[in-house]
Amino acid sequence: MRLEDRITRRRQRGGTRRRLVRDLSALAPTTHPDEPTGRGPTLERILDHLDPVFDGDLPSNAHIDGPKGAGKSAVVTSLFEHLSRAVPSQQSVIHTTTRTSGSPTTSFAYVDARDASTEFALLHSTLDALSDESIPSQGVGIEALRDKLGRRVTYDERAIVAVDHVGEPETYAATAAIETLEAVSPHFSVLTVGRTALEDDAGRIGSVSVPRYERHSLVDILVARASDGLARNALTHDATSDVAAWADGDAHDALSALYGAATLAATDGADTITAEHIDAGIDAVPEDGCSLGRVLALPDSRRRVLRAFVALDGADTASVSAATEAIASNPDVSLSAATIRRVLYELSDLGIVRRVSGRDSSDGPGRPATRPIPNFSTLVFRGLDDTDR
Secondary structure, three states: OHHHHHHHHHHHHOOOOOOEOOEEEEEEHOOOOOOOOHHHHHHHHHHHHHHHHHHHHOOOOEEOOOOOOHHHHHHHHHHHHHHHHOOHHHHHHHOOOOOOOOOEEEEEEEEHHHOOOOOHHHHHHHHHOOOOOOOOOOOOOHHHHHHHHHHHHHEEEEEEEEEEOOOOOOOOHHHHHHHHHHHHHHEEEEEEEEOOOEEEEEOOOEEEEEOOOOOHHHHHHHHHHHHHHHHHOOOOOHHHHHHHHHOOHHHHHHHHHHHHHHHHHHOOOOOOOOOHHHHHHOOOOOOOOOOOHHHHHHOOHHHHHHHHHHHOOHHOOOOHHHHHHHHHOOOOOOHHHHHHHHHHHHHHOOEEEEEEEEOOOOOOOOOEEEEEEEEHHHHHHHEOOOOOO
């Protein structure tokens, strides 16, 4: 064999070992595909509600509900992205100069309530999503925002806004988000998305409920993500089925387990993801745990405390007091012990950190001994946090 041929074969093989993980982000539970898998009926029901927009009318407000990991955000973000390209908006009309007199246009905007937890933030995020130009967040008052948004959304230039993750701790309630935008302009249609069904005795707000994934749909999701993120044949069908069966219709937890298993397999230098890796990835996902999207949406100060917290082990996590002391010694945190302790309790109240009964530990007089533990997969958090920074 010629030397050039030998070199070519080595290059094609990529060395003596194949690369197990090609793109870890493809397995991330916080990543949404362009085309959601297994949610055709849900897409049709949402399109049925939005159908008036294709006749130039504004649909009524609606609420989409379903459990964690049911694909609500994946469906809404994908649908709104496609609708914004398919339905004439103010921007497309301006660019094409095809608008005829009396023909209203409709814009679509997606807002994450995790990043818009106040009225100012909700109005700012909505205006920013509907505008081509960047909207400053400093030096502008809430009345000015209302005025700008009111002039942007009129009878001739309507808007349909999806407000995702409503009703979570520290996010807007669904009805409050609708009322806030309706108070700015009657030409808003609001589509809220959350885990809890909305009670609407007056029947003013439409409803779409999203069920958990069927197991076969969850297998399809894992296979599709694995084909994008892993080497060929790195994941067996049995392993995929085991993850789907364990996750019980929760795509977030299934992807978290697979992400963790892939991380461990890559660390071991393995060519395939073994049953041991799968078991470890599953064990790293707490039962009834917190969404990684909520964790990554935390403000910087809380996230710094959490980053230091998940790096602790042993005696440093025996109690909240021990964790506080250990985190305070971390030079990357730069917060007082009192602030760190307060943040840990806040994270506990939010369900991001759990406090469980601990042995031989004390958090002070009158307090039961508790040990703080993360309420999410730390394997996934470390990987996503490193990427996000």
